[in-house]
Amino acid sequence: MPVLEEYILSHSDPEPELLKEMHRDAQVNLLHGRMISGHLQGRLLKMFAQMIRPRQVLELGTYTGYSAICLAEGLDEGARVHTIEIDDEMSDFIEKYLNRSEQKDKIKLYFGDALQIIPKFEDEFFDLVFVDADKRLYGEYFELALPKVRKGGFILADNTLWDGKVLEEPESNDWQTKGIQEFNERLAADERVEKVILPVRDGLTLIRKK
Numbered sequence: 001m002p003v004l005e006e007y008i009l010s011h012s013d014p015e016p017e018l019l020k021e022m023h024r025d026a027q028v029n030l031l032h033g034r035m036i037s038g039h040l041q042g043r044l045l046k047m048f049a050q051m052i053r054p055r056q057v058l059e060l061g062t063y064t065g066y067s068a069i070c071l072a073e074g075l076d077e078g079a080r081v082h083t084i085e086i087d088d089e090m091s092d093f094i095e096k097y098l099n100r101s102e103q104k105d106k107i108k109l110y111f112g113d114a115l116q117i118i119p120k121f122e123d124e125f126f127d128l129v130f131v132d133a134d135k136r137l138y139g140e141y142f143e144l145a146l147p148k149v150r151k152g153g154f155i156l157a158d159n160t161l162w163d164g165k166v167l168e169e170p171e172s173n174d175w176q177t178k179g180i181q182e183f184n185e186r187l188a189a190d191e192r193v194e195k196v197i198l199p200v201r202d203g204l205t206l207i208r209k210k
């Protein structure tokens with residue numbers, strides 16, 4: 001780990017034990033363990049939840065449930081995280097940790113395609129949306145989610161620097177880089193929202209609906 005990152009982590013709140021265990025388990029036993037938000041971003045998500053004090057949070061892309069637990073940690077009593085995961089093979093892994101988490105009752109898990117599920121939240125409005133699913137579809141998630149966000153509410157989009165690849169000409173079949181680049185370009189010109197990219201981890205864009 002780079003020395004500066006070590007310094008940042010050792011001077012920030014520690015990663016809770018359950019999340020540490022989940023993180024280790026994912027690195028060893030899952031194919032894409034590095035997709036997890038991790039210590040720094042997890043503490044940041046909790047802090048954002050505490051700052052925004054959302055009643056309803058929507059997460060696109062649960063994976064292990066790591067970030068859902070971090071968001072839930074920052075919620076007031078009675079507030080909820082609705083998290084959507086397309087891969088139902090993650091169910092055992094997610095349940096294993098969710099069942100041991102103090103945040104369990106604040107998290108509602110949905111299996112399916114976010115593009116199909118978001119329109120079903122007919123009467124639900126969100127104060128905070130965390131977009132962290134398929135990078136090729138960020139533009140579509142954003143357009144579906146925005147009408148469901150309250151005026152003054154926030155969307156956080158993860159991986160928007162995509163390992164620095166946003167600066168390069170993508171290979172013709174690199175649809176993930178193209179998806180992120182296109183999302184960033186359109187968002188920059190989008191007057192419905194305010195936005196700022198934080199160079200944290202893989203890039204986290206903070207978006208506020210006007």
Ligand SMILES: C[S@@+](CC[C@H](N)C(=O)[O-])C[C@H]1O[C@@H](n2cnc3c(N)ncnc32)[C@H](O)[C@@H]1O
Pocket residue numbers: 035036037038060061062063064065066067068084085086087112113114115132133134
């Ligand atoms: C980067 S991981 C999420 C990591 C998690 N949010 C965290 O920070 O710990 C992305 C997840 O999105 C899921 N995903 C991809 N496309 C999706 C879709 N259309 N709807 C819901 N989930 C999707 C993937 O299966 C994967 O588990």
